[in-house]
Amino acid sequence: MTFKPVRLMKGDCVGIIAPASPPNQQNLQRSLSFLKSLGLDVKFGRHVQNEYGYLAGSDAERLEDLHNMFKDEEVKAIICAGGGYGTARIADSIDYKIIEENPKIFWGYSDITFLHTAIFQKTGMATFHGPMLASDIGKEDADDISKASFAQLFQPVVFTYSEMLSPLETMIEGEAAGTIIGGNLSLLASTLGTPFEVDTKDKIVLIEDINEEPRAVDRMLNQLHMAGKLTDAAGFLIGDFNNCIPQREKSLTLEEVLDHYIKLAAKPALKGFLIGHCSPHYAIPLGVKASMHTGEKKVVIESGVL
Template sequence: MNKRTFLKTCSLLGASVLAHSTAYSSTSPMTSKQHIIKPKALPRGGSIGIVSPSSATAHHKDIVLAKQIIEALGYNAHVAKNVMQRRGHLAGTDQQRADDLNTLFADPSIDAIFCLRGGSGAARILPLLNYQTIKLNPKPLLGYSDITALHNAILAQTGMISFHGPNASSDWNGFHVDQFQRLFEQQQRMRYQNLDKQDGELVNRDYFTQTLTPGVAKGRLIGGNLTVLTALAGSAYLPDFDGAILFLEDIGEAPYRVDRMMSTLKLMGALDKIAGFVFGGCNDCNPGAGYGSLSLDEIFNDYIRPLGIPAYTGAMIGHIERQFILPVGAMVTLDANNRTMVLEESVFS
């Protein structure tokens, strides 16, 4: 008997207290027909909350720099209560980190939320988040890496679009600022295409892209960090992959581990449902010592090419110096021939 059946049976027996024993109950995962919720647009000069839902920061200067970045962008910075807490490698207990996020979503004076950093631990707080509050107070949430857990859980549980991009403590270079201003302030329907080759280069080595399978596909954008995404397999915190454009990135993973995670996506049926595929950066994803290793090219040939869907690699996504800010849950058109993605809708209400 599964949990849902058990709770239903208990209710029929009059033990209704069991049905309310957790603070925030999970709803069913997002389906392809679920209504998408768009966050409210960030008002000029508004307030941005800083939260740390994953690993702890060892340096107070990270918070100072995050505040300075937000203020330099033209907004007021508000640091959540428990950002400097610590439990092991985590930025406080699970409850403290969840409380900060729930509080920022519920606070009407906060217009957007930036995650301070990634690391590990965001998945631990997913059962503690108040998805009803998030649904009733949709506001932009920005971050990447371990924040992948939040993006997918929030999309699955509420249908709300959130943003995969630099954390508050990331290097906010001119590329990131331009992405932020075009998407958040000018509300452009972004065209995501890698930068041209640098001055003095004969070919575009730094921003090289490669078509795996040509074609054009349209679907809702889901994904993020491959390791974090596959760790959610079997839970209620993954959105429906049906007809989606899947984007992935990672760092520090040997090819055999990438292969294992791609195998997980295949075995769970996710890869057979998607309409298109984009892979970004995979820094330090090199084979270790031993008898040999599959290359990333071979891994994608094994898992992606047989799907026959439009796909390309090398997009400016992930743990790289310059990365796109991508709206998770938004409708995009992927053009694998030209290695681009284009937003097909406004991502703000």
Template sequence: MSFSRRNFLQTLTAAAATTAFRPPLSVIKPPRLKPGDTVALVGPAAPAFTHETVQVAVESLQVLGFKTVVAKHVFDRYGYLAGTDADRAADLNAVFADSTVDGIMAMHGGWGCARLLPLLDYNVIRRNPKILVGYSDITALLLGIYAQTGLVTMHGAVGSATFNPFTVNYFRQTLMDAQAVLMENPRDKGDLLAQVKDRVMTLYPGKVRGRLLGGNLTVLSHLMGSKYLPDWKNSILFLEDIGEDVYRMDRMITQLKLAGVLDQISGFVFGKCTDCEPGKGYGSLTLEDVFRDHIVPLKKPAYSGAMIGHITHKFTVPLGIEAEIDAEAGTIRLLEPAVK
């Protein structure tokens, strides 16, 4: 065997090992949040552009009964990032290590969390399990930390989110009351004959159980091939996104299909794709067409329209927790509490 061929085969082996089957880690549930606990606000991606936005988050958390602390570099600016990668990672490592901090909430999404994954101290995180909640770009942290430690992470509100009754209710029930919640969309028709807003659409009927895994599609797809994604076998994949043309959504879901992710999952839930309507011009597919091409042929329970995504009213969805979806009713039911 020639040297060049040997190197080529070694490269292929290394690449295969990156995406090979990894047995799931033992699940670590973080302690529930209680009134009087301290929640740290961090900026792992975009900076906090105004002190007022952070103050609104602080006051909202105080109404829920929490004390707050703002991480050191939240107001730093390095272009579109809240400071350098080293500083943002240091903030995360510090709040996980800090015994006076009980929960962690990201202030914003944006971009930058994936850059932190090689810089996090996973041993510290594993030894100090605590709630980490956020969505959008925070998906990289939610998936990466779960994949590396087994810690259940939370796809839910960020500090800059709207703390309305719907969002707060799911936050409280899931993270404070330790309930095995039933997530279902609002059923309000208003003064209309049929419901228009927040409808669910069954893509393939049925009920199925599995571990909830997912988040923002763009962020998730860009982690493919890395060691910061979990094993997808027997999981329920949930996805959301914002501001993507339909052909880009098609491209990213195709990537998951070609990587074998869609073959391994047991069920599929799509939340909202905000501002993702077909573009102007001739020939665009719709998101429904994309689901019909890629999701329906799987013949696995699947639905779209869940309250997950860049929306004001959102579920708190724990990654790594066993759940059951009903694709006809459009519901997600936790089979166990997400926190202890």
């Protein structure tokens, strides 16, 4: 059963961790003024500045920061500095009882998708798929719409995504309702065969990705299809596939690949959502109830906080 963390209030403290790759430290520092403009105090994980190859510190160090932030009673929300690679390496070592006993807002996307999936399936806690500090908010050209997404952490609001936000295209007509899950396609595919294998049964599934050629997107969608994950779903939201273009002369297009697998799934599907590695990037809660109506080109998602 899904449960939600408590909303933020001005004066609350948020914890910043880097559970994947080393974040851009200049962007991370620049993002602090935004958090302070929201009336929030900030606490850094001990290892946020660590580097271990393509990881932001050893597995033990990144795990320690995650555990400590959930256990810290002063911290009311945990915001990831960035993505990259590495969260799957610590997923099996997380003490999910700590998260169950200390529920709080958890926010990020991209490689953080593995943690969204693991946390929801092990605890039932809703989390947030949204722009991160070093990767998005701290950039000099950070979009105001991306920043505005953080407002949903301060009060329970129903989020409606319609063509007022971006043009949407119906891929398969119909209506669907269910818990919304998903995120980065590469990470969702990587859960297969693990204790954290994504459960898409009767779910509305969001997918997005970056820098993957159409044949790589094809491979991942085919793997999910053969595992029954696409036909199990109630519906699909296709987010931003940034720079997912062919690098060779002979190739299917991304659109051809997506159309093929969505038609195989034969479930209601909309594409065109500015969710993912894009700017602006609209944040949404995961693990909560949602409904979609392709005729109205609209998705309604309940609040992710109490």
